[in-house]
Amino acid sequence: EAGVVQSPRYKIIEKKQPVAFWCNPISGHNTLYWYLQNLGQGPELLIRYENEEAVDDSQLPKDRFSAERLKGVDSTLKIQPAELGDSAVYLCASSFVEGGEQFFGPGTRLTVL
Amino acid sequence: AQSVTQLDSQVPVFEEAPVELRCNYSSSVSVYLFWYVQYPNQGLQLLLKYLSGSTLVESINGFEAEFNKSQTSFHLRKPSVHISDTAEYFCAVSPTGGYQKVTFGTGTKLQVIP
Numbered sequence: 001e002a003g004v005v006q007s008p009r010y011k012i013i014e015k016k017q018p019v020a021f022w023c024n025p026i027s028g029h030n031t032l033y034w035y036l037q038n039l040g041q042g043p044e045l046l047i048r049y050e051n052e053e054a055v056d057d058s059q060l061p062k063d064r065f066s067a068e069r070l071k072g073v074d075s076t077l078k079i080q081p082a083e084l085g086d087s088a089v090y091l092c093a094s095s096f097v098e099g100g101e102q103f104f105g106p107g108t109r110l111t112v113l
Numbered sequence: 114a115q116s117v118t119q120l121d122s123q124v125p126v127f128e129e130a131p132v133e134l135r136c137n138y139s140s141s142v143s144v145y146l147f148w149y150v151q152y153p154n155q156g157l158q159l160l161l162k163y164l165s166g167s168t169l170v171e172s173i174n175g176f177e178a179e180f181n182k183s184q185t186s187f188h189l190r191k192p193s194v195h196i197s198d199t200a201e202y203f204c205a206v207s208p209t210g211g212y213q214k215v216t217f218g219t220g221t222k223l224q225v226i227p
Contacts, residue, residue: 004156040122042203042217043157056214091156102215104149104156 002026004105006092012111018080021108025074025094032069033102034077035091043091049075079110087112115140115206117218125224126194134189134221136178136204146187147205147215148178157203163187164209174198199225 005024013019025032030051035043046065048056051072060067064083069075079086089109093102116139126132138144145164149157161172168180178189187204204218 040219042117042205042219044217045214048214093156101159101162104158106154106156 004092004094004103006090006105006108008108009106010109010111012113013082014113015084016081018078019082019110020076020078021090021092021110023075023077023092023105025092026096026103029094029096029103030072031095031097031100032075033093033095034067034075035093037089037091037107039088046077082110082112084112086110115144115208115216117204117206117216119204119218119221121221122219123222123224125226127226128196129193131192132190132194132198132223134202134204134223136187136189136218138185138187138204138206140185140206140208143209144206145209145213146178146180147207148172148176148187148189149203149205149217151201151203151220153200160189160202194223194225196225196227198223 007022032049034046036046037043045059047060047067049069052069065079067077089107091107092105095102118137147162148160150160151157161170163170163180171177176191178187180187201220201222203220205215207213207215
């Protein structure tokens with residue numbers, strides 16, 4: 001069975017440009033998470049979805065970040081415009097049920113120049 | 114709110130030697146505790162977890178961790194490490210009772226030296 005798929009794996013952009021990350025969770029997993037991992041830090045939750053509903057987006061910087069999970073399957077995280085401080089790894093995870101074990105994708109490493 | 118402290122950012126150890134990766138947490142409520150492992154260029158994988166019951170939990174690849182409530186610790190140990198154990202290890206905590214946000218530590222890079 002395929003794990004959590006993320007693309008692209010690496011992205012280099014100039015500041016003020018938009019960028020989007022895509023995540024396809026494990027089939028049947030209703031809960032989807034987006035995390036931000038800065039260098040030398042642990043993952044920090046940005047947003048959590050239960051099916052297509054964003055149930056916790058309190059840590060998502062809504063002035064420049066947005067996310068969607070249409071149809072409750074795959075999800076897209078967008079940054080517009082990107083800033084230098086957004087350089088980090090963006091991780092996606094999914095779980096079968098709310099509170100269940102989270103399975104992580106390999107992440108997207110973003111570099112903003 | 115919860116917090117996790119992993120004081121050792123890097124731990125070098127010779128192959129077949131024992132290792133302990135330290136984790137301390139802070140919380141005003143009961144917690145679940147986790148250790149995740151991240152191999153290079155891969156996502157995090159759950160290594161082991163403490164939810165309730167026996168305070169000593171084990172993984173399938175020889176790691177173990179013991180929940181010590183009085184010392185608010187959940188140190189990870191392995192009696193004999195292998196080259197393949199080289200990875201970054203994250204300790205994490207969440208409050209008990211239904212879904213609660215998981216808080217991760219800053220990670221410890223285990224470097225096994227041949």
